[in-house]
């Protein structure tokens with residue numbers, strides 16, 4: 518079996534390029550989830566914010582607007598194409614430092630008021646080391662607010678398409694439970710446990726359930742579902758005729774009648790750095 522590629526390679530390859538190309542659409546689709554994250558982060562003017570796995574910059578840019586010119590944002594990611602997209606976007610409010618670095622080991626100054634992340638903390642190879650490093654990036658009393666996916670079966674926006682593809686191709690062997698991936702923290706207790714062990718206080722998870730609009734019709738929703746996330750991964754190595762059958766199965770599974778709105782289920786995890 519081939520060695521799994523590292524997250525740095527993964528997010529600098531075609532996946533990172535695709536996220537950069539689809540930035541506007543992804544941010545539109547995920548907007549209701551982004552709102553829940555920013556509500557949980559409760560940013561105040563003048564705060565220093567660290568965005569982990571900032572990708573194409575949406576949450577860093579929104580945070581900069583909320584904290585205003587007296588605040589500061591550091592936005593960190595390992596993906597060059599996604600950071601390039603982020604840097605090209607118009608910004609206002611607090612200055613943003615875009616940093617290409619690995620959050621697990623980057624030497625942060627212990628000066629941040631808030632660490633936040635939209636779907637960036639499930640991809641660590643060593644979650645305990647990474648969260649301990651993020652805790653050290655906070656001043657005493659600083660806050661963490663991160664958004665992670667719950668289970669596949671609770672996320673119809675992925676699972677409808679995934680089940681359709683699996684009617685055509687065999688299901689791949691499951692990844693080990695602690696392997697990096699979008700559903701790494703589907704078990705909220707695993708997330709609060711690692712936050713506790715990393716030295717955070719008051720770690721808690723709150724479910725966030727929002728329908729998200731993945732396409733203006735079944736055709737657009739199919740395009741979205743097969744281009745990003747785990748379903749794109751299932752299709753990647755298929756020969757052209759099998760891929761075509763799998764995409765046709767996804768198209769047939771999408772609800773008809775205009776806008777396609779499917780359920781998305783996340784954990785909003787919050788914690789504080791001890792005083």
Ligand SMILES: C[S@@+](CC[C@H](N)C(=O)[O-])C[C@H]1O[C@@H](n2cnc3c(N)ncnc32)[C@H](O)[C@@H]1O
Nearest residue numbers: 528570571572594595596619620635636637640
């Ligand atoms: C699912 S994407 C989310 C991107 C962005 N936060 C968003 O919501 O659009 C996950 C991001 O985490 C980044 N990432 C993965 N491992 C990382 C690490 N160890 N340090 C920093 N960023 C990482 C990836 O490069 C990618 O941009």
